[in-house]
Amino acid sequence: MKYVIKRLRRSDLTFFEYQYRIQNAGNQKSLNLTRRVFIDVLFPSAPEIAANNGEVGAPKPFHLPLTIYGPGERRIPQIVSRSVLPKTQKQKNWRLNGEFVRDPDEDPNRYHALAADDVGVLAFDGDAFPTAVTLVLLSQAEPGDLGLRTAVLEAINNKAMGVITRDLLARIIEREASPTHPIREVLDSTLDEVLEDAALGSSSAVRRLRNSGSARRMSAKALQNARRxxxxxxxxxxxxxxxxxxxxxxxxxxxxxxxxxxxxxxxxxxxxxxxxxxxxxxxxxxxxxxxxxxxxxxxxxxxxxxxxxxxxxxxxxxxxxxxxxxxxxxxxxxxxxxxxxxxxxxxxxxxxxxxxxxxxxxxxxxxxxxxxxxxxxxxxxxxxxx
Missing domain, CATH: 3.40.1350 (Trna Endonuclease; Chain: A, domain 1)
Structure with a gap:
């Protein structure tokens, strides 16, 4: 995974349907992905790949699953399909785009307290281009997020967007996050292997999975997918x-x-x-x-x-x-x-x-x-x- 810290501006908040209605911050409906970070550092081959797979003047988007955790201790993920849209003549930035992210039925106020200067921790899968992204929201309105938010922003010198290494992020999480905070999900890729072992009947894997508190890996669907x-x-x-x-x-x-x-x-x-x-x-x-x-x-x-x-x-x-x-x-x-x-x-x-x-x-x-x-x-x- 490749890790990015992003300070959310009012225009970024329009990615969430409720925030779009209250922010009066234009019609963006997406998260901006700063080129100097997203392209120059993370995926330098992405522009050429998008151009080769699209038409002249219309590079092809990268469609991918987006998994959202938070804000706060919300450990049940919201999983939606979205796209990374390349820069074009009409669109000056790369963006994580698609339809609105709406509050889930089971948590109808989930994104209502988000505000400018909240933080998104983005974890991208993929080598030459993004294939999946996990977003962990850190809100100033959530006590459990405050220490994390401050620490990750300091790690990128309080810039609007910056890369963070896995090791540094792990140290911050160990110091600032509660044992059950969902930000731990972006680091525990080994738990996917544990889930597969649990699906095959390993008792030690089941114990480790239960102790991890990884809600998204404990569903019947997750177990079925792991077995498959x-x-x-x-x-x-x-x-x-x-x-x-x-x-x-x-x-x-x-x-x-x-x-x-x-x-x-x-x-x-x-x-x-x-x-x-x-x-x-x-x-x-x-x-x-x-x-x-x-x-x-x-x-x-x-x-x-x-x-x-x-x-x-x-x-x-x-x-x-x-x-x-x-x-x-x-x-x-x-x-x-x-x-x-x-x-x-x-x-x-x-x-x-x-x-x-x-x-x-x-x-x-x-x-x-x-x-x-x-x-x-x-x-x-x-x-x-x-």
Whole structure:
């Protein structure tokens, strides 16, 4: 995320429907994004991207989700779709624009006390251009916001808009924010990973999520989305590894590779490969968009089959940093010993007590290979018809 502190002027307040009606500050209906900050520092490629994707004289806006917290201790977010509008001949500034932000039905006075010189903390996702933005409102009318507002403005030398580093913002939050203040949401990106673990049944993740007070991550919808994201990540990991294994076969490094889980959804392993010396190996794949060290989930069935004394060995393939058809691959060969220890440790739980799955750190499996970058192989262009 990229973090910005913005002092709200009367014209910025018109972004909120109630404020538009009382401010008499023109028809802007948007938040100004100072070019020297938003473009020169955060997204220098955005003007060219907007121009290339639009028409001559009409650069294309960046449509994105806007998540609003505050003012005060309002931790339930209001999530709307808005756009970042590029500078044009008619519009001299970049703006966060779209339709009015109206007071939500469940909090009909939410934005009524906002005033000029209140502050917005903006957290932007995206590298070359913005893909999402979180806005935390700090109001002079909210006692819990006062220390934060003063500190973040001092951090940018009381300018109208300025960049703040994550580390500095974190120190200010630790010093000035209550444990439940929603500004903590803009820093806790790791909680999204915790939510995904909780969706898959991790008890430690559930405890951490409950202790975090992250309201937006505790809804049924958030849990459903996290579970779906985990499934998509797992599927994408298997797709990528299948392509890589087939390339290994074509290169003569393996005799064969079969994607077992594709044809048998309840298979306790994902692939079976035959090495050049005839050795058959089962492969279990654990994929994550995060770092290698992140815990993963492994089922009781996967553990029991890997522990079988006379069965082919099971290798664990860890795909981390998975995104856009690329990942970092590390392999732990033959997990039978670790799997057998787990089976032995749980065998005395009693009749009718069977654990379904485990949350395990990769380091518990012992030695891993060096990381190898893998990616989807380039496809040959189709030949032109004669």
């Amino acid at each position: 994201n985990a499934e998509v990540t797992g599927r994408n990991g298997e797709l990528l590894l299948n392509d890589w294994l087939q390339a290994e076969v074509e290169a003569g490094h393996l005799r064969s590779a079969v994607w077992t889980a594709e044809t048998n959804a309840i298979s306790p392993w994902d692939f079976v490969v035959e090495e050049n010396d005839g050795t058959r190996v089962r492969i279990e794949v654990k994929s994550t968009a995060g770092p290698f060290e992140r815990n993963f989930h492994i089922s009781q069935a996967e553990i029991e089959w890997a522990a079988e004394a006379e069965a082919p060995r099971t290798d664990l393939y860890r795909l981390s940093e998975l995104q856009d058809g690329t990942a970092s691959l590390r392999i732990c060969r033959d997990i039978r010993a670790v799997a057998a220890q787990i089976v032995a440790a749980t065998s005395g739980l009693g009749v009718g007590i069977v654990p379904d799955s485990y949350t395990i750190s990769p380091v518990q499996f012992g030695t891993w290979s060096e990381a190898v970058a893998i990616e989807v192989p380039d496809e040959d262009d189709d030949e032109e018809d004669e």
